[in-house]
Amino acid sequence: MKRIVVVIALFCFFVSNAQIHDPVRWATSVEKVSDNLYDLVIKATIEDSWHLYAQQVPKNGPIPTTFTFEDAKELYKLVEDTKEGTGTTVDDPVFDMRIKYFGHKAIFKQRVELLKPSGVITAIVEFMVCNDTQCLPPKEVDLSFTISSQVSGAVVPAEKKKEKLEDKNIQLADREQVIGKGKKKSSTQLDKGNTKNTSKHTSDNSFLGIFFIAFLSGFAALLTPCVFPMIPMTVSFFTKQSKNKAQGIKNAILYGVSIVVIYVLLGSAVTAIFGADALNALATNVWFNIIFFLLLVVFAVSFLGAFEIMLPNSWANKVDSQANKGGVIGIFFMALALAIVSFSCTGPIVGTLLVEAASSGGLAPIIGMLGFSLAIALPFALFAAFPGWLNSLPKSGGWLNTVKVVLGFLELALAFKFLSQADLVLQLHWLEREVFLAIWIAIFAALTMYLFGKIQLPHDSPLTHISVGRLSLGLLTFTFTLYMVPGLWGAPLNLISAFPPPQHYSESPYGVGYTKVGEGAISVHKEIPEGAHLMEPHDILAFDDYDKGVAYAKKISKPIMIDFTGWACVNCRKMEQNVWPKPEVLDILKNKVVLISLYVDDKRPLPKDQVIASKLRPGKKLKYIGQKWSELQTIKYKANSQPYYVLMDHDENNLIDPVAYTPDVDEYLNWLNSGVSNFDK
Incomplete structure (x- = not known):
């Protein structure tokens, strides 16, 4: 009978956790190099459509893969840094930087010099995985290497499968206790962010x-x-x-x-x-x-x-x-x-x-x-x-040379994209957003003047009149030039977002032009309460502390919106840049709900009095603020991808099923309106 109960409990647990993604499996092995030199081999097997970030990523980028080896100087010493495979490097459209990642599998090697004949080396890998639509919060996995002069090099699963059924049942019983005030009402809304686009499909689209x-x-x-x-x-x-x-x-x-x-x-x-x-x-x-x-x-x-x-x-x-x-x-x-x-x-x-x-x-x-x-x-x-x-x-005739000159202007504009990439990586701030846009405006303005016959170049034929085709192209480039001008004052310029530096890489981040975009209503907040801040560039009042945000919502009698997000969350930025600025959406976020943004990858350490044992990883403690919010999302809402939005009342019951990445503005607006309406009933 006990076995039946346990099986049923496990079945319910896994069904209710349908949104819990765990796309990476780790395995370890040891390779002998010489009498006292060994390579600790760490292999990550990654599910289709997911990718694992490299050990080095640019500043302000996603969480890198990091290995921490146990300090055991009497047993071994590390030789050089941890090596990794070639991987794939891409232009990330949200972080505006080149980021290296691994798909399908990744192999890391750490060379060690053994000081004793044998022993066990332990390590921890911290990593983040993403797919085309979502990123999971950082996770830690224990690694173990049995090393000796008779090493066989066999591969051993790093994530040990001896998780006891009793531990699972304990987690089932305790999963509402991370915050202490959590209620048992939750949603099994399917994660809309989890679209199964494989890496091969993405590669095919690129080609x-x-x-x-x-x-x-x-x-x-x-x-x-x-x-x-x-x-x-x-x-x-x-x-x-x-x-x-x-x-x-x-x-x-x-x-x-x-x-x-x-x-x-x-x-x-x-x-x-x-x-x-x-x-x-x-x-x-x-x-x-x-x-x-x-x-x-x-x-x-x-x-x-x-x-x-x-x-x-x-x-x-x-x-x-x-x-x-x-x-x-x-x-x-x-x-x-x-x-x-x-x-x-x-x-x-x-x-x-x-x-x-x-x-x-x-x-x-x-x-x-x-x-x-x-x-x-x-x-x-x-x-x-x-x-x-x-x-x-x-x-x-002369029109052929005109084609050649137009291509020359386009080549010149494209050239500055590469110079901008170098400047971004070196963080020299020589080619900030305003400078880049000023250069492009000058290039396309000169191209417009050329097409209108105001500029003559060496191989041009005498221009007695402007053809309809040349006039049409000139009007197009003139329109494009005018379109870029507001970018000097902070306009987002979505049509060319892949080319200029990001908004924050500028002399005046979120300038006058940008802060007014999508301004749906004047905020009712006369002053910033304790524990809150104004989210740029939309001036949305937001809390990053759960308890203070809930207390403030009760004080002003408004529903609570939990925004599970991350600094390295691609789709979180897309929602904030493309959906939130819409006037109707922005009006609700600023005036009709209390927003609590919880960053699951926040690496700031928790205060000592808040360091508690993890309910998901027995024997481990929650060390960082992000781990606390990640565990809250996983246990209470049975989801671990971001963004993830929850609308709830003052008793912390859901007003409507939570949603994940929702790029459709009308769909997201309907979700917000429905939740707020349920609160008002």
């Missing part, structure tokens, strides 16, 4: 984006003065060489395939020379970001007409002589001749694509070159196969 951008870049290159005039010349060659229409189509297809092969080989060569992972590492390095900046500036100045980047004429002559041989080899060398002759126009675009693709690493350079070459090859192949279509092509 698709690279292919699409490269494809558009190929069409842009096609409209430059080095490439466009070669279309009729190439078609004329195939028309003369082909004995019949079928052979003409065959030769045209071979020509197009040859162009694709040449550029894909270039992308493959770059990947092979530097390595797929090395490309990613180069793109995240400060000095290489500076080199990329200088390189793109050179490309831009070339496009603007200061000089031309050309390959040696001897290369073109040698390739041209091979093209006259005819057959498949001759067609291939014709395609190679096109690539060499047009290099002064295509080179800067190809170079920029390879630089951008390097940021993604892996097969990105190959994917980029495939998209670029397809865009160039298709028109050449189609016009060579169907020469009659040539009559529909516009005539060459």
Whole structure:
């Protein structure tokens, strides 16, 4: 009978904890290096769609993976720092920094020098995991290594599976006691933040984006003065060489395939020379970001007409002589001749694509070159196969140079993205948000003046009138320039949020323009009560202490909103930046509820009188403020992902089922209104 009761209790526990995510499993092993040197190997197995952060992350970034080894100087001593695998480095859109993480698995190695023949080494790993929609609070796991001269190197699960049923039952009985005032009413609302997008799916989307951008870049290159005039010349060659229409189509297809092969080989060569992972590492390095900046500036100045980047004429002559041989080899060398002759126009675009693709690493350079070459090859192949279509092509002229100059301005603007990344990593504050935006405004204003004919560059033809296309493009760039101007005073500029430095990296964070965005109502709070603060940039009164927030809500007779959040929570920032500023939502947050924001990754130590034993990890104590709030969320609300929002009354009963990440403004507003209405009944 006892067994049945225990099984039922466990079943209820796991069902009620359906939102408790535990996506990482740790295992340890030992590898012998020499007589007294050993590698302590730590392997993390990570579920699909989740990722584990590296040991080093930039300042103000997410929680890094940290290993703390037991101080046992009589047994061993550490040799160097803990090593880790290559991982993946990406641009985080919320933290505005490059962050390294691991997906699927991660391996760490710590070399030790053994001072005794054998022994047990213990350690603790603290880590944070996230997926595309949520981050879990920091967690600690005990690690153990049995080490001796006869070490076998077997893998041992680090998270020991001897959690007793009695411990689980104790947790079931005590899970409402973290705060002391917690009630038993809670929700089993499914976590809307937990969308199962796998890492592979994310990677596929990234490659698709690279292919699409490269494809558009190929069409842009096609409209430059080095490439466009070669279309009729190439078609004329195939028309003369082909004995019949079928052979003409065959030769045209071979020509197009040859162009694709040449550029894909270039992308493959770059990947092979530097390595797929090395490309990613180069793109995240400060000095290489500076080199990329200088390189793109050179490309831009070339496009603007200061000089031309050309390959040696001897290369073109040698390739041209091979093209006259005819057959498949001759067609291939014709395609190679096109690539060499047009290099002064295509080179800067190809170079920029390879630089951008390097940021993604892996097969990105190959994917980029495939998209670029397809865009160039298709028109050449189609016009060579169907020469009659040539009559529909516009005539060459000054408009081709205009395309080239426009690309030069765009290259110049893009260059400052790389300089900004270097400045952010070094925290030099030389290229803060206002300076970056001022540079972009100047570049696009100059481009607008050029399109309107107010600026002339060296290779421009005399401009007697402005075409409709040129006028339309000028109006577009003028509109974009005006759009950026409010950013100098703090406007968020969501359309280009991935390019300029973040809001806080500026001379005047949350300036006048930004603090007024989404201002739905004037706050009723005349003064800031004890334990509260105003959340920038929306001036929402918020508490970071649970008890003080509840007491204040009772005093002013308003419902309580608990915001389980985190400093390193990506979607928390998205909600605060994109949903909370909406006037109707902001009015409720400022005037109709008392907000209590509990940061589950707050690393400040708890006061000594608040240090208590953990209910979730028997034998451990809650050392940090964030651990206290994380345990409250896990035990009382059976969820451990952020953001997580709870509306409750003064008896701490839920007014409505809690919700997680809810980017839909109307859905989130309905949830707020329903909860507040239930309180007023």
